[in-house]
Amino acid sequence: MINKKVANVKSALEGVKDDMTFMFGGFGLSGIPENSIAELVKKNIKGLTCISNNAGVDDFGLGLLLQQKQVKKMISSYVGENDEFERQMLSGELDVELIPQGTLAERCRAAQAGFPAVYTPAGYGTEVAEGKETREFDGKMYVLEHAFKADFSFVKAWKGDAAGNLIFKGTARNFNPNMCGAAKITVAEVEELVPVGELNPNEIHIPGIFVQRIFQGELYEKRIEQRTVRQR
Amino acid sequence: MLDKNGIAKRIAKEVKDGYYVNLGIGIPTLVANFVRDDIEVEFQSENGVLGMGPFPFEGDEDADIINAGKQTITTLPGASFFDSAMSFSMIRGKHVDLTILGAMEVAENGDIANWKIPGRMVKGMGGAMDLVASAENIIVAMMHTNKRGESKLLKRCSLPLTGVGCVKKVVTNLAVLEVTKKGFKLLERAPGVSVEDIKNATEGHLEIGDNIPEMDI
Numbered sequence: 001m002i003n004k005k006v007a008n009v010k011s012a013l014e015g016v017k018d019d020m021t022f023m024f025g026g027f028g029l030s031g032i033p034e035n036s037i038a039e040l041v042k043k044n045i046k047g048l049t050c051i052s053n054n055a056g057v058d059d060f061g062l063g064l065l066l067q068q069k070q071v072k073k074m075i076s077s078y079v080g081e082n083d084e085f086e087r088q089m090l091s092g093e094l095d096v097e098l099i100p101q102g103t104l105a106e107r108c109r110a111a112q113a114g115f116p117a118v119y120t121p122a123g124y125g126t127e128v129a130e131g132k133e134t135r136e137f138d139g140k141m142y143v144l145e146h147a148f149k150a151d152f153s154f155v156k157a158w159k160g161d162a163a164g165n166l167i168f169k170g171t172a173r174n175f176n177p178n179m180c181g182a183a184k185i186t187v188a189e190v191e192e193l194v195p196v197g198e199l200n201p202n203e204i205h206i207p208g209i210f211v212q213r214i215f216q217g218e219l220y221e222k223r224i225e226q227r228t229v230r231q232r
Numbered sequence: 233m234l235d236k237n238g239i240a241k242r243i244a245k246e247v248k249d250g251y252y253v254n255l256g257i258g259i260p261t262l263v264a265n266f267v268r269d270d271i272e273v274e275f276q277s278e279n280g281v282l283g284m285g286p287f288p289f290e291g292d293e294d295a296d297i298i299n300a301g302k303q304t305i306t307t308l309p310g311a312s313f314f315d316s317a318m319s320f321s322m323i324r325g326k327h328v329d330l331t332i333l334g335a336m337e338v339a340e341n342g343d344i345a346n347w348k349i350p351g352r353m354v355k356g357m358g359g360a361m362d363l364v365a366s367a368e369n370i371i372v373a374m375m376h377t378n379k380r381g382e383s384k385l386l387k388r389c390s391l392p393l394t395g396v397g398c399v400k401k402v403v404t405n406l407a408v409l410e411v412t413k414k415g416f417k418l419l420e421r422a423p424g425v426s427v428e429d430i431k432n433a434t435e436g437h438l439e440i441g442d443n444i445p446e447m448d449i
Contacts, residue, residue: 027298031296077359079355090351101359102319102323105315105316105320109317120362121324122362125396126361126396128357128361168313170313171297173313173315174316176315222295224295226301227293227304229289230290232290
């Protein structure tokens with residue numbers, strides 16, 4: 001067993017610097033790497049390029065990095081719930097690349113899987129395709145989208161072990177598996193770090209080969225963005 | 233004239249037995265409430281769930297189980313969770329049978345705009361561009377006119393496009409329309425709405441046959 005376990009979030013984030021490119025798992029606030037984000041806020045490194053489906057909310061998730069003006073550029077598909085983000089974007093302080101959600105996922109997966117680029121029909125004929133190579137296959141037009149290149153990817157899983165194996169829960173899975181192994185270093189934080197051998201190999205979502213550092217996360221808030229219920 | 237629930241109720245009639253359906257945010261989400269209960273349908277949410285159920289009972293909410301609108305949901309027996317790349321494999325690979333989404337503008341050639349108002353509102357496209365680029369069967373649910381009373385069914389979209397030539401059908405508070413090579417073909421009128429009302433609220437080319445029936449909802 002190759003040991004990926006590190007003592008805490010501080011060791012997990014060793015080597016992060018100004019001007020790096022990071023990937024963050026999560027959809028809305030579900031499945032975001034809360035501990036890694038909190039540590040990046042503490043370190044206050046600047047000039048970051050962040051690849052994440054959303055940008056958090058004003059006072060949680062990646063919104064915390066935005067508040068401290070640590071982010072130079074965001075690459076996302078939907079940024080609707082964050083006023084500070086919208087302000088920085090419209091004023092030009094923040095560079096924003098909005099891309100289709102499936103394209104975001106596939107550019108991560110391509111990086112993970114060793115494809116330099118993929119053709120997708122999404123965005124053809126729109127401003128998303130401007131300046132990009134296009135090609136026709138079987139009478140339909142496609143846009144060439146390149147794999148991301150990132151320094152670190154920060155993911156969050158439900159359970160994991162020291163070998164770096166991961167299991168996700170519910171829709172907190174989202175982009176997390178696609179970002180594992182898609183950057184030079186993948187840092188996984190888990191709600192439960194279990195002894196090696198306890199996870200059933202049949203049930204592992206991401207094999208440890210895609211993870212370089214794993215640690216037991218703490219104090220998960222798991223904030224709910226839209227609490228919707230029905231009457232009993 | 234229909235309200236938002238009325239639009240959803242009419243669209244629910246388009247949902248057939250055995251369909252996998254992706255519902256967008258807003259009016260489309262309401263469609264699930266009106267699907268006949270004697271047919272089998274599975275709702276897909278692009279954040280990674282197939283087999284979505286209703287909202288949870290109070291106290292049962294789980295931050296790890298949400299839909300694409302970030303609302304807490306439940307799952308039904310037979311449901312599954314998956315990652316974002318697989319979710320869009322379902323969409324891009326045409327495994328989803330029907331996509332229902334909202335729009336700011338639809339053009340008579342089937343173009344759709346729903347993600348950006350330059351300089352004012354930039355929330356992003358989310359999964360909409362992937363959905364409209366691949367789905368064979370796309371229904372747009374929206375009000376016929378905007379808050380200023382201007383038509384949302386246009387000759388050409390004025391806002392940045394989400395997709396080109398992709399919309400097949402539009403259901404509004406006034407009418408059901410099919411997008412054809414000749415423009416918007418009027419299929420049905422909403423209760424109490426005249427053909428004249430629909431003409432006045434439609435900027436794009438409208439094809440009107442004889443005897444346009446009133447919706448049966």
